[in-house]
Amino acid sequence: MKILALESSALACSACLCEDDFPIAQFYENSGMTHSKTLLPMAEELLKHCGVSLGDVDVVAAAAGPGSFTGLRIGVSAAKGLAWALDKPCAKVSTLEAMAWNLAALPGQICPVMDARRSQVYNARFSSDGEAIRRLAPDRAIGLEELAAELETEGQPQILVGDGAQLCYNDFIKRGLKVRMVPPNLRFQNAWGVARAALDQAREGRLIPASELTPDYHRLSQAERERLARDKEKGE
Known part of the structure; x- marks a missing residue:
């Protein structure tokens, strides 16, 4: 096809x-x-x-x-x-799903984030088994505070991808969340x-x-x- x-x-x-x-x-x-x-x-x-x-x-x-x-x-x-x-x-x-598919070979939880301005990001969450992805949260516009609270409750390390990855990384690291960014060649849509x-x-x-x-x-x-x-x- x-x-x-x-x-x-x-x-x-x-x-x-x-x-x-x-x-x-x-x-x-x-x-x-x-x-x-x-x-x-x-x-x-x-x-x-x-x-x-x-x-x-x-x-x-x-x-x-x-x-x-x-x-x-x-x-x-x-x-x-x-x-x-x-x-x-x-x-x-x-x-957001398309961005997650680009990281499907990385097992773990994938957190695509796009800068939506006004202290918000466009976000969804996915998990990967190393081959395919599974959706954990719907596409939404969400505040950084709210997303951070959700990830804290989840308690799992997150792989950040998207043009909002740096913004979220800087904020979430200060909060003690377990996050990492993919390199620039994988970060963007x-x-x-x-x-x-x-x-x-x-x-x-x-x-x-x-x-x-x-x-x-x-x-x-x-x-x-x-x-x-x-x-x-x-x-x-």
Whole structure:
């Protein structure tokens, strides 16, 4: 099964072509360039260099959230556009689950964290047996205090991954929690994890049509929060 996966949920941007869980090729960029300029050309060049047409692809997958509102819209829109033309099924993948899959070879508890600002992180928790991952907590936006309390109760060492790893490490070490960070080459999102999560969805019959592929933001945008605040003031 050939899977084309796209990841643009944060600063890094990548596209990956896999045959089941075997990576055929991956393009990755973390240069600060806008994903609207890089992601779709990246995917098109990836297929071209591999001698694979879009018609040969069985599944189009995208990291659907949480993450940057703009980045998620770009990635989901690109995946929808590629899939819709040839009626390809899609996989709507949790950004956090995809990050955990990248560390599946490390036995233990995996704690993906993305900086959500305002003293919060986007987070989920997983365990790995060295081959596959199992979800321990849902995707959510959670305060550092609340997450630290949860990990303290859990009492197990945690492997931190994601652009919020350094933030959480600095805070949690001061609290005496048993945490460690993966090195930078494994720390940030990449499209292979998206493809691996998509493979499970395909095997379990959970793929969706392109028309149903939408982002999962997990939190209101700043504009929406400001609008609600203004409406509340008017109501008072």
